Amino acid sequence: MDLNMKSVIHYKAGPYLPLTENWIYTQIINHKIFLPIVYCHGLENIDYFPIKKLRAFGKSNKQSNPWTMLNKAMNRLFKYNPFIGEAMKKDKPDILHAHFGGSGYLLLKHKKDYGIPLVTSFYGVDVSKLINIRPVWKRRYKVLFEQGDLFLAEGTRMREKLIALGCPEEKAKLHRIGIDVKRIRFMERKPREDGVVCLLIAARFCPKKGIPYALEAINLLSERRKTCKLQLTIIGDSSRNKRDKYEKNLILNILNKIEGKVKIKMLGYQPYPVFIEELYKNHIFISPSITADDGDDEGGAPVSLIEASSSGMTILSTFHCDIPEIVLDGQSGYLVPEKDVDALASRLEQLITTPDLWRKMGKAGRKHVEKYHDAEKQAQQLEELYLSLL
Template sequence: MRVGFIVGKFPILSETFIINQMDGLLKRGAEIGVICNGLAPLDHIDTKTGPVSKLLQVRQDWWGMMAGARQHIDKVPHRWRDKVSTTLDMMAVPHLNSFDVLLAHFGHNGARVCRLKKRGLVRPPVVTVFHGFDVGVPYLEDGLAMYRDLFRLGAMNLPVNAHFRQMLISAGASPKKVAVHHMGIDVEQIPFQWRERSGVTLQLITVCRLAGKKGVEFALRALGRLASERPQLDWRYTIIGDGPLRAELEQLAAELGIAGRVQFLGSQPHKVVKSWLAEAHVFVLPSVTAPNGDVEGIPVALMEAMAAGLTVVSTIHSGIPELISHGTEGLLAPEKDVETLAANLAWVIEHPQECQPIALAARRKVEAEFNNRLLDDALAGQLASLVATDKKKRS
């Protein structure tokens, strides 16, 4: 089975879940190709070993030898821009048609392929995975009207959580063509380790891009409240990741008087992130809906933390409650509720032993429902079924 992955720039450090899925299908005998919008910066990515080294060899730009035109596309008058882009997209049609099935990550990439399918140019079935901003932002803008052709011509839509499934169906997608497919992690590569917490400084950690929907602002405000109201609590907070809000968040930590207990490490290679997770006790990710509608799917970083034995503190946001039940696999607060978030953090710090059964339950949840081995088996079977059906229709 030849599977063509349709992505944006490639490879992107924050989208390792896509690389892992490609690798999972490779291990199950599929032949993989990558159609993308150019090469992403390769900082912090191992390009000499592992799956990326193989995938870079099968990467092809949408526009082929015309890829250099991408930097000039914004100069084209707006009324002509889509037509010019679609015309250039046609250069990829022969390559797209060399696959048995096309797997687009993010709704706009699926819609892009279906614009060509609408013109009768693309033959393979199109499967689209919806992750977050590709649902929340267009839903706020036009109620997902941009996906009308995708809903009609796509073979299957795979939102990463049940919340998105309902949004797609409410916007006109056929329920028969929308199925939840969680992203997951390689659980076997993350050993569970319970870290003794009594009498030690509690190490809190966040790993994410420093953007609005991650809610790091509210983690800092909650910790500022703890520092003011419960100064006897002993904690340190490490933030790994970079993004447009970093300077603002560093300033906020200083204004709250907790800069001495908070460190910003910027972006780090995955191996370094794992080493920090191995030393931490609590993973904090108070996700929120951004003003433009951007939302999480179900953050892979939470899954990795849960698998490793950390206690997770997050929010009732998008698909996160599908991963975490409050009080069972972690602690949840309403979005932007600093008071409840601070109370949850205080409880974790003050009840170290009670966190152990929560951590064990979290590990079991990830093993059962967010395990890449099981998820990739299911995806490979689903794609093979679509390919078989498509071949039968053509014969």
């Protein structure tokens, strides 16, 4: 390691790292100019997301222990974490990079004390559901926007949302999420000899993912075209909260209607390598995101759409948040209005009955991902943003 190498702290106010936040990992591991140091509260899936330098301050905030209680008390009363402060004295970082708006707010005093730039990346829930159920965050974000140095949005719509919340335009920058395009190779999708068309849904069971609308569309299509041979694979499950449990029950009820008409494979939560394997076993990826009743939305777009496109899959999704910047309607897939079951069924029927589209759309999707979502290129752009602050 170059002793003169600059360093950046990647901070997340929670555990490192949930399986559903793998896009943060791609940002961390592709640095060339900066040494990445991860600060977090608790550890998860460390075998899947190894990192050379990591400091975990106590357990997850969901667990009760003296260190966690002190962490939370200091954050609440003084917006200061003594463990982070002491670690920064040892690590002497050049840049602070917070992941999610709430993490950025918690680093403000540390930024001020050490006089170094603070970059904050927003991802979705922090600019949608959070500010709806806890309006105090609108005021906190105004403070963050005033004192922070740079704010990154994964798409145009999210950037506009940050500006509407009070972020100065010159501080709001577009930085698209990158994926490992070398690992997710392109494979042309071809019809199976037995005529079965394989559909894949991969998402947490929560309202904004719109899974019930996809299932209703599949059910409608199976009634409309009884000779269609469909196989549906679902990766994902619900969290423990009531809202997600209700969503899971809704999903299971619709699946009961489909059972017998469509072959169904429920895999539950799976590690990232299994998700990648499943991409290549299926023809069409379905992700009909919506704005939930509580205001929760994707903010940007599901990273799974980028990964599916990279693999050469045709996509069926919705005109939601920044999804149209990833799925090019009519070119790499089809987009329909949110919650429109008839439109979903019609476009799905078109894709199923016209497999020649799979090759054309798959190639277009891969080309788009290589141009705008290559993790190495995005890491280089990120480091250029860091350097602009020094």
